[in-house]
Amino acid sequence: MKPSRRSPLAKAAVLAGSIALLATGCAAEASKDAEPASADNPITLTVTTFGTQGLDTLYEQYEKDNPGITIEATNIDTGGNALTDWKTKQAAGAGLPDVQAVEEGWLGQVMTVSDSFTDLREYGADEISGEWVDWKVKQATDPEGRIIGYGTDIGPMGICYNAKLFKDAGLPSERDEVAELLGGDDATWEDFFKAGEDYVEKSGEAFYDQSGFVWNAMVNQLDEGYYKADGSLNVEGNTELRERWDLLSEAASEGLSANQTQWDWGKGQAFVDGSFAVMPCPGWMLGNVKGKVESAGGDSSAGWDFADVFPGGPANWGGSFLTVPATSEHPAEAAKLAQFLTTASSQATSFEQAGAFPSNLEAQKSEAVTGANEMSEFFNDAPVGEILGNRADGVKAQFKGPQDSVIQEQVFGPAVQAIDSGTDGASAWDKALATLQELEIK
Template sequence: MTRNHRLAALAAGVTTLALALAGCGGGSGSAPADGSPEKVELTVTTFGTMGFDKLYAQYEAAHPGVTIKATNIDTGDNALVDWKTKQAAGSGLPDVQAVEEGWLGQVMKVSTSFTDLREQGADAIKDRWVPWKLAQGTDPTGRIIGYGTDIGPEGLCYNRDLFKAAGLPTDRKDVATLFGGDQSTWADYFTVGQQYKEKTGKAFYDQSGFVWNAMVNQQPQGYYTPDDKLNIEGNATLQGLWTQLGTAAAQGLSANQTQWDWGKGKAFVDGSFATFVCPGWMLGVVKGQVASGGGDAKTGWDFADVFPGGAANWGGSFLTVPKTSKHPKEAAALADWMTQPAQQAAAFGAAGVFPSGVAAQSDPGVTGSSELSTFFNDAPLGTILARRAEGVVAQHKGPQDSVIQSQVFGPAIKSIDKGVPADQAWNDAIGLLKQVVPATS
């Protein structure tokens, strides 16, 4: 991703504060005798498209002596494996570790292995975030272990050219109306999908996994109850949604794509599917996939202010400081700076990651135009995502939430996309659940 053209202007407004942080954060050792800044290397591990790449050099420039060594892992699932391996070994963790919302159940089990950021001034900046984001990053004993980066309100990506070919409206406001506006349901979505399929003979969405993920995230309770009891077997609501999804797949509405691959992006440019569920952070993924597949803004992707089933949040991350860090003050100062409004706005411009910070959500860097919004037919991405965030309630994520999503329902999703009846696939998933996640987990 390239840096938003406003990044330099946004950075200017925080330089003074950033320098102040360098002074008050202090070093973990003594300054060199010659008066030059203490040299500190901070390691950072992130994943996916978080929009941070261009910010590291800016921080280094404002903090003489600080060098950032950044590692970005391709997907959240792979980053989880990396974190769990190093966490179990008790070594190899970075100074700043990005944590995904879906990991929170596992992270909170070992929350005492993370620095309590209240010791580094977190209480003074608690109003920075929407309340539910702050609550997610706070452990049961009140320790703040994560500074929120983004949240994942979901809207609908659609391809204007493919909609036009099917005789469907193409203007994003008309598209929102087509799907039922604020009262949109999954039944509405699949009905339009059937119309599209009848007109074109092609699939409507890329694969069923992301749709299922959205369906689950919309519920007051997902795979777990708030007291960490499994909430799947016998759950009539989830099973009913699963039946809807399986029926749609049987009707050919799923393109049965491979998650996170899409033929190296070609499926985004060759008409393999016409819609795609898009939390804010996925907008940067779509742009990147289109580019990988040989397309550009003319490929026709747009973003509508509508989402089947109502408000939904998928993902969102936190910056944490493992206790193994040798530079906790400096690491916390970096995490603080990276989640300040200007930096959150810059990350949004680069990757579409919608800020969890209250002030950042109305920053011109979020509400205005950007390279990313230009790609999506000049859609007001920040404004749409702010609307889609209305009504979002943070869902409790249990200890094996991400494992259930990928290892239990992952295979079942693939099976319905290949034609296995929904009820059989559900029963298979329940059987796998009992093997992978014991009832006491």
């Protein structure tokens, strides 16, 4: 046998493709709960989430309301690292929690092994599916009609901006004025980058933090992204994708990107030192902005605000699901917990805690979401829930193929870093396509 010539990247992609075989061979058949948890029958439920989801107070409430239940929660810093954690444990057929959070970007990989997750219809999911936006439920339904996840948040997008920096640059700084500056109801990416060029010229500083988040938003708002709706790959020859790439790379060459490290931002310092002035923000990102500002010693006086506008039209980035792996020894109790964490009242609490905009229809209309809260106070009293509700109008669920997150992180991740570091857009695009071929992604 000849030795493999595959690179480490290619091997990483193959790992995802082999999950189904490994999981089938290793996963044990989990038994149903013998009896409900109680003080006399204590049960520990393990939960793995990621990022900022605003669930901690809900865990405490659930334990209080359900004697005998203890929740052991693990929160992984990013969705990408959570994906690695899940793939490793899924392939081994061991170590998975009772409740596993799944990010929209890697739901396609999960769906290739959907039979290794509990069908929540066994615990009434089909009877309450109307509580969530319909496309969220469809995303979590496999080809056999099995519902494998309760929807948590969705990621409609607005623009976070620093009003103080806009004002210092001589640009409009009021929320409605900024929305108009960026193009208003008919905002385009050309409008966004033109405003950015004006800001860079007047301030001498970058406009947005780094190109990766902008690119993600540009891709997510297309009718079809890295995959077509029929499941076929949609990168090479995709003129819409290439046109957007050219716009982004030109903006980077004009100094609009601050070339910040994703998810770090100099330990949050870049949010308070004027390094950049705007960033694309789905609801869950608001909690990240607030947390990073505070970690750098800042507060609401740092000047961050939230505008009801988004270039290119409605876009959704992210959103999660709570699933119950079939390896859970307590699937009924795990399903009950997952359902509780995604009820209207629970999603309203998550929004107040982390800005995670609900997929639950009742929660979207609740006073906790549409009214004043801690998140809106931080963002200069912006009606963040109302804005996110507006931005959710017209959002469509984009089909996410099995290697969607791999393409985003391993193919275009290095490419956006390259254009931020001075590589011309055409060369970075060609390198991305070469990596796509190397990974043998289909």
